Amino acid sequence: MDTARKRSVTTPATADDPLVAPAPAVSPREVFRRFWPWVRTDRRWLLAATALLAAGAGGEVVTVWLFKDLIDQVLVPRRFAAFWPLAGWMAAVAALTGLLTFLGDYTATWVAERFILRLRTACVAHLHTLPPDTLRTRWHGDVLARLTSDIERVESFVASGVIDVASALISLVFFATAALFLSWPLALAVFVVSPVFWLSARHFGGRVQRLSREARRRDGRVTAVLEESLANASVAHAYNQQRREIGRIRREGEALLRAELATARVAAAYPAVLDVLEVLGGLTVVGLGAFELSRGALTVGGLLAFAAFLTQLFGPIQQLSGLATAFGAASAGAERIIDLTRLRSPVNDRPAAAPLRAVRGELSCTGVRASYTTGDGAPVLRDVTFRVAPGGVLAVTGPSGAGKSTLAKLLVRFMDPDAGAVLLDGVDLRDATLVSVRQAVTLLPQASQLFSASIRDNIAYGRPDATDDEIVQAARDADADEFISALPDGYHSVLGEHGLQLSGGQIRRVTIARAFLRATPVLVLDEPTAGLDHAAALRVFGPLRRLMAGRTTVLITHAPELAALADAVLRLNADGTPADSPPAGRRTGCYDGPAARAGR
Numbered sequence: 001m002d003t004a005r006k007r008s009v010t011t012p013a014t015a016d017d018p019l020v021a022p023a024p025a026v027s028p029r030e031v032f033r034r035f036w037p038w039v040r041t042d043r044r045w046l047l048a049a050t051a052l053l054a055a056g057a058g059g060e061v062v063t064v065w066l067f068k069d070l071i072d073q074v075l076v077p078r079r080f081a082a083f084w085p086l087a088g089w090m091a092a093v094a095a096l097t098g099l100l101t102f103l104g105d106y107t108a109t110w111v112a113e114r115f116i117l118r119l120r121t122a123c124v125a126h127l128h129t130l131p132p133d134t135l136r137t138r139w140h141g142d143v144l145a146r147l148t149s150d151i152e153r154v155e156s157f158v159a160s161g162v163i164d165v166a167s168a169l170i171s172l173v174f175f176a177t178a179a180l181f182l183s184w185p186l187a188l189a190v191f192v193v194s195p196v197f198w199l200s201a202r203h204f205g206g207r208v209q210r211l212s213r214e215a216r217r218r219d220g221r222v223t224a225v226l227e228e229s230l231a232n233a234s235v236a237h238a239y240n241q242q243r244r245e246i247g248r249i250r251r252e253g254e255a256l257l258r259a260e261l262a263t264a265r266v267a268a269a270y271p272a273v274l275d276v277l278e279v280l281g282g283l284t285v286v287g288l289g290a291f292e293l294s295r296g297a298l299t300v301g302g303l304l305a306f307a308a309f310l311t312q313l314f315g316p317i318q319q320l321s322g323l324a325t326a327f328g329a330a331s332a333g334a335e336r337i338i339d340l341t342r343l344r345s346p347v348n349d350r351p352a353a354a355p356l357r358a359v360r361g362e363l364s365c366t367g368v369r370a371s372y373t374t375g376d377g378a379p380v381l382r383d384v385t386f387r388v389a390p391g392g393v394l395a396v397t398g399p400s401g402a403g404k405s406t407l408a409k410l411l412v413r414f415m416d417p418d419a420g421a422v423l424l425d426g427v428d429l430r431d432a433t434l435v436s437v438r439q440a441v442t443l444l445p446q447a448s449q450l451f452s453a454s455i456r457d458n459i460a461y462g463r464p465d466a467t468d469d470e471i472v473q474a475a476r477d478a479d480a481d482e483f484i485s486a487l488p489d490g491y492h493s494v495l496g497e498h499g500l501q502l503s504g505g506q507i508r509r510v511t512i513a514r515a516f517l518r519a520t521p522v523l524v525l526d527e528p529t530a531g532l533d534h535a536a537a538l539r540v541f542g543p544l545r546r547l548m549a550g551r552t553t554v555l556i557t558h559a560p561e562l563a564a565l566a567d568a569v570l571r572l573n574a575d576g577t578p579a580d581s582p583p584a585g586r587r588t589g590c591y592d593g594p595a596a597r598a599g600r
Contacts (some may be wrong), residue, residue: 031334039158045107057167059093059096069086130344132414139228141222145222146220146336149333215263222253349433355433355435356439359521360425361552365385365386365422367385369419370417383420392553396571403572439520442523444515450507453494455492474516477547479509508529525554528555
């Protein structure tokens with residue numbers, strides 16, 4: 001384990017844990033500028049949803065107006081014969097209004113879900129441009145929270161919010177026009193009350209935004225602690241620390257509870273204030289309406305219709321005012337998403353980068369120095385120089401923390417050196433495209449990594465178009481065909497997370513089969529027997545020898561038996577410098593031609 005690996009060990013969360021730090025604040029304009037492009041693709045459907053909902057609001061206006069006529073033409077004069085035509089029209093308009101509202105809501109949901117899909121996919125695509133070490137400064141659980149609940153909160157403002165604002169404004173115009181037509185004095189009284197809603201929204205919206213920002217951060221911490229605790233459940237059981245883990249989750253949950261309750265207190269107080277304002281406004285209008293009714297300026301039906309319009313009018317006003325508090329929660333999520341997308345990979349294609357072609361496999365390092373941006377920034381590797389001719393095998397040994405795994409990352413360009421160069425066939429890897437480098441080099445990492453998929457799909461992960469015969473042959477080369485065929489579903493057996501159905505040695509042989517199938521000219525093996533007992537390690541020696549045959553191989557190992565398979569040995573000191581003296585019979589880090597390795 002090298003220095004970078006040591007630095008990545010996760011520690012329990014603290015109140016000021018930088019792994020789940022608050023995201024930088026952003027303005028509403030910045031939120032829309034960042035996220036509108038993911039909505040713009042569906043702008044026609046956005047307009048369609050708005051138009052349908054607006055048409056539904058228009059239907060409600062017609063329904064209320066027909067209700068006025070029902071009062072004035074049927075109930076007051078007691079003419080039952082006029083009931084049926086009005087009732088038929090009201091029923092037809094109500095049915096059409098319901099249909100329009102349904103279509104509008106469904107279209108709005110369709111637009112919203114497509115926005116979430118596009119934004120989440122874009123965020124994941126961005127994260128996959130980053131080297132694996134980039135996210136080690138963050139808890140994976142917090143990243144998952146950003147990709148799930150935070151994205152949904154952004155959608156509630158950017159996509160659904162746009163539809164809500166547009167439909168509310170149109171509804172407001174419809175109901176206000178109808179109210180003015182019925183009685184302009186009463187309508188003016190309503191308009192005088194309206195600014196109070198806006199002032200309330202401004203006050204509550206700012207407070208909700210501040211509280212939601214902390215709640216989102218706490219939610220990320222809970223997810224992070226849950227993910228870590230479940231991943232390390234075996235350690236907790238082995239050391240009888242289950243209560244400790246439960247306590248950690250409870251403490252983080254209590255912190256989230258306090259943050260959510262603080263947000264809920266403000267968010268719940270806002271509708272209550274609006275209800276009081278609505279009642280006061282309604283009483284004012286009813287009082288004025290009674291006066292208008294007493295002097296014959298308004299009919300009973302007109303007054304009741306106006307009361308209905310008033311209820312409908314306050315709805316859009318409340319909706320528009322409520323968007324201020326909705327933005328508070330959405331902007332907190334937006335800040336966390338933007339913070340994630342601002343991460344940039346330190347490893348990129350140079351403008352003049354060209355793909356590697358017809359790779360022979362001559363691999364060399366010249367004066368390489370490498371360090372990490374996290375920690376104290378001290379070099380992990382210093383002045384490392386070696387050369388391996390095509391088909392040669394170089395063993396890299398040294399104590400833990402000497403930089404062996406860092407060297408593996410340099411060879412597949414998970415990171416670039418601070419000084420010196422890594423060359424493949426004489427080409428600086430930084431002058432080659434990342435895709436072509438990774439098409440030429442296969443990394444077998446220290447931790448055997450499998451997916452929750454069939455064994456067939458796991459072996460074919462690097463070559464999804466491989467035939468069944470090629471997959472079976474790769475498994476045979478890795479001594480894996482026998483135990484795979486013995487499984488109930490053979491190659492179609494679906495593995496649990498991390499391959500829990502298989503032993504450590506079997507998992508390693510599946511990953512070796514994956515490397516066999518990929519068949520690249522350069523191979524980097526990072527502690528291929530790590531975590532295996534002696535018998536299991538011996539079992540993978542044969543597959544490893546066959547895998548290395550004819551391929552330029554950098555073999556990082558602590559095992560003397562594996563190092564004996566190499567043609568040259570590079571020994572690293574604890575400070576990342578090459579050892580001065582090679583083992584007897586070997587030249588440190590230098591090999592000029594393929595050896596006759598019998599049996600490979």
